Amino acid sequence: MVFSSLTFLFAFLPIALIGYYLFPKKIRIGWLLLVSLVFYAWGEPIYVLLMVASIVVNWLLGLGIARYERRKKLFLMISVALNLSLLAVFKYAGFFWDIVRGLFPAPICDQTLSIRLPIGISFFTFQILSYCIDVYRGNAPVQKNPILFGAYVTMFPQLIAGPIVRYVDIERQLTSPDCSLTGFSEGVRQFTVGLSKKVLLANAMGTLWTQLSNDIASSGAIGAWVGLLAYTFQIYFDFSGYSDMACGLGRMLGFRFAENFRYPYIAESISDFWRRWHISLSTWFREYVYIPLGGNRRGMARQALNLLIVWTLTGLWHGASWNFLVWGLYYGILLILEKFVWQRALDKAPRVLKHLYTMLLVMIGWGIFAFTDFRSLLTFGMALIGIGTTGALSKEAAAWAIGYLPWLLLAAFSALPLGKKWFDRFADRKWMPIVSLVGGAMLFALCVAALASESYNPFIYFRF
Numbered sequence: 001m002v003f004s005s006l007t008f009l010f011a012f013l014p015i016a017l018i019g020y021y022l023f024p025k026k027i028r029i030g031w032l033l034l035v036s037l038v039f040y041a042w043g044e045p046i047y048v049l050l051m052v053a054s055i056v057v058n059w060l061l062g063l064g065i066a067r068y069e070r071r072k073k074l075f076l077m078i079s080v081a082l083n084l085s086l087l088a089v090f091k092y093a094g095f096f097w098d099i100v101r102g103l104f105p106a107p108i109c110d111q112t113l114s115i116r117l118p119i120g121i122s123f124f125t126f127q128i129l130s131y132c133i134d135v136y137r138g139n140a141p142v143q144k145n146p147i148l149f150g151a152y153v154t155m156f157p158q159l160i161a162g163p164i165v166r167y168v169d170i171e172r173q174l175t176s177p178d179c180s181l182t183g184f185s186e187g188v189r190q191f192t193v194g195l196s197k198k199v200l201l202a203n204a205m206g207t208l209w210t211q212l213s214n215d216i217a218s219s220g221a222i223g224a225w226v227g228l229l230a231y232t233f234q235i236y237f238d239f240s241g242y243s244d245m246a247c248g249l250g251r252m253l254g255f256r257f258a259e260n261f262r263y264p265y266i267a268e269s270i271s272d273f274w275r276r277w278h279i280s281l282s283t284w285f286r287e288y289v290y291i292p293l294g295g296n297r298r299g300m301a302r303q304a305l306n307l308l309i310v311w312t313l314t315g316l317w318h319g320a321s322w323n324f325l326v327w328g329l330y331y332g333i334l335l336i337l338e339k340f341v342w343q344r345a346l347d348k349a350p351r352v353l354k355h356l357y358t359m360l361l362v363m364i365g366w367g368i369f370a371f372t373d374f375r376s377l378l379t380f381g382m383a384l385i386g387i388g389t390t391g392a393l394s395k396e397a398a399a400w401a402i403g404y405l406p407w408l409l410l411a412a413f414s415a416l417p418l419g420k421k422w423f424d425r426f427a428d429r430k431w432m433p434i435v436s437l438v439g440g441a442m443l444f445a446l447c448v449a450a451l452a453s454e455s456y457n458p459f460i461y462f463r464f
Contacts, residue, residue, distance in 0.1 A: 012039060013249070016156070020253060021179070028183045029151045029174060036154035040119070047118040050086075051154065057082065058128045059149045064133050066142035079132040083125050085233055090117055094244065095320030120160040122317055124153055126284055131167040140168040148174045157249035161242050161262035163280035170255060177254025187251030192447075194244025197237040199447040201411050205234035208404045212397055213370075216379055221386040223397030228384070230404070232366050233411040236265065239278070265362075265415045268354035269346055273362055281317070285310050298316045300340060307339075308332045321372045329366055 016035040023031050041048040064075035093115055131152070134140035143149040152167055152174060212219050212227030219227065243260040250257045264276035274282050279434075293306045308329070315328015338346065346354060365383070371377035382388045393401075413419070426432050 005089070014040075017252060028177070030147050032156075033147055033151040033154060036151065036156040036159060039156040040154065040159060042117055050118060051124065052150075054083070054086065054125075054128065054151050055150045057148070058153075059143070059146050060130060062132055062135050062142050062149070063144065065132060072136055076132055076136045080129065083129050083220070086121065087125055090115055090121060092316070092320045109269040113361045123162045123164055124159060126164050126281075127155060127167070130284060130288065134166065134168050140171060141271075143167070143171070143174075155250070155255070157255075158246040158254070158257060159244075161239070162278075163243050163246065164259055164284050165257055166284075169258060173255050177338065178256070179254035183254060184252050187248045187253075188253060189248070189436065189440055191245050191248030192444050193391065194241045194246075194248055195447050196443045197241030197244060199450045200402060200443075201407070201414060202234050202236075202238035202241055203410060204404065204407045205230045205237065205448070208407070211233055213380070213401050216376075216383045217388055218390050218394050219383070219397040220389045220393040221383060222399065224380060224389070226397070226401045226408075228363050228367055229408065231370055232265075232363050233408070233415065235366060235369075236261075237411065247447070263415065263417050265359065266355070266417065267358050267362075268351060269358055270338050270361060271397040273358055274331070274335075281314070285314055285456060289313060302338045307336055311335070316368075319372070322374060323368055323372050323377060327365060327368045332369055334361060 003097050012035075016032075016039075019035065020028055037048060037052070040051060044051075045132040056081055061075045061079045065079075068075070123320075131140065131143075131149075135142050143152070146262050152165075152170065155165070158165060208230040212223050212230065217223060240261040247257045247260070258280060260278060260280050262276040262279065264273050266347055267273035274387030290306055290310045293307065293309060294302055296303045311328045312325065313328070314331070315324045315326070318324045318327070346357070351355070367380060368377065371380060379388060386392070423432075
């Protein structure tokens with residue numbers, strides 16, 4: 001699939017940007033819609049029709065919500081039912097069918113069900129839902145222009161893997177995007193940073209994780225932990241790198257998308273971590289699930305139940321697999337315990353201990369996230385405590401760990417805000433634009449060289 005490779009993006013991007021700036025302002029959004037549909041159709045030639053149908057139907061439902069006061073709840077319910085049905089069919093039908101097959105012996109249910117998942121369906125479906133709900137609540141004006149609404153849903157920079165953009169946040173930008181040389185240069189810089197995160201750090205960490213997790217028993221307990229650390233860095237730089245690229249591309253087009261990551265690995269609690277990681281998803285579930293359920297307004301027991309519901313849904317949103325459900329419940333239980341059991345003790349603990357506590361639990365969570373096969377997950381979990389391994393650290397695992405030590409150290413430094421603080425500190429110096437330009441050019445050249453030697457560059461969150 002073409003979205004597996006970044007080379008398509010580099011071929012597509014100049015055409016999209018040149019056309020966007022050459023066309024008059026009145027038809028720029030139309031061009032953006034067209035190139036976004038082409039971008040999606042290149043990888044999903046059939047499912048692009050599904051996306052177009054979803055856009056048309058939900059645009060009409062939005063008009064119905066705004067126009068017919070007495071029936072607006074009915075229109076909203078239809079929108080919610082249709083959008084969740086799309087997710088149910090394409091993302092979860094196979095998962096629930098496997099459960100049914102497990103309950104009934106063959107030949108009653110001996111056929112497998114395999115439906116290919118449309119790329120980015122979890123993201124654009126949530127954006128459409130947020131639009132219809134906000135129009136129903138009166139928090140956002142209805143969009144009467146189908147071109148503008150279609151551009152909002154399909155905007156190619158963040159179409160495939162977010163961040164999830166609420167219509168109310170960019171409604172004004174759709175009619176008057178802030179296209180300027182300063183904004184374009186800021187976008188280029190952010191795009192380059194995101195590309196570097198993905199190509200130079202995430203891919204390297206992914207290689208180390210793959211090597212150390214291929215044979216968990218022989219890698220040893222230390223090898224398993226080093227591998228888990230590598231995966232912890234990989235998923236952060238992979239996803240935050242894509243988010244930076246999306247925000248950078250959006251800035252080039254005159255749009256400002258909200259920050260999606262805020263240095264999550266400096267968090268000092270699990271609650272703090274989820275205020276920093278995938279902020280757009282956390283915000284979506286808070287605004288459209290947690291608060292409507294009652295939030296924290298109906299007592300401790302109801303609040304705990306609401307947290308469990310939200311995190312069960314968060315886990316399932318990431319994928320139709322038992323490990324994602326366990327991962328969601330894992331964080332739901334941790335957040336409940338942190339809020340109601342050990343919050344006071346955590347507040348009094350030294351910052352170093354709070355940070356170590358958070359990172360240990362986050363790394364264990366990524367271990368659950370990484371293995372869709374429960375047997376492999378159990379084997380890996382046992383290896384972390386030294387059970388079922390041939391030793392603490394094999395020679396081969398040690399060689400891989402030592403060979404990638406500079407990358408691990410670079411990843412650890414890059415996950416901290418130290419570089420940004422240095423940049424902000426000297427941002428007003430006369431020589432900073434030159435340093436920024438030269439540094440950005442060098443990073444981009446390194447990324448191109450790395451891409452030339454690699455033919456497969458998938459983003460982890462493309463599968464969600």
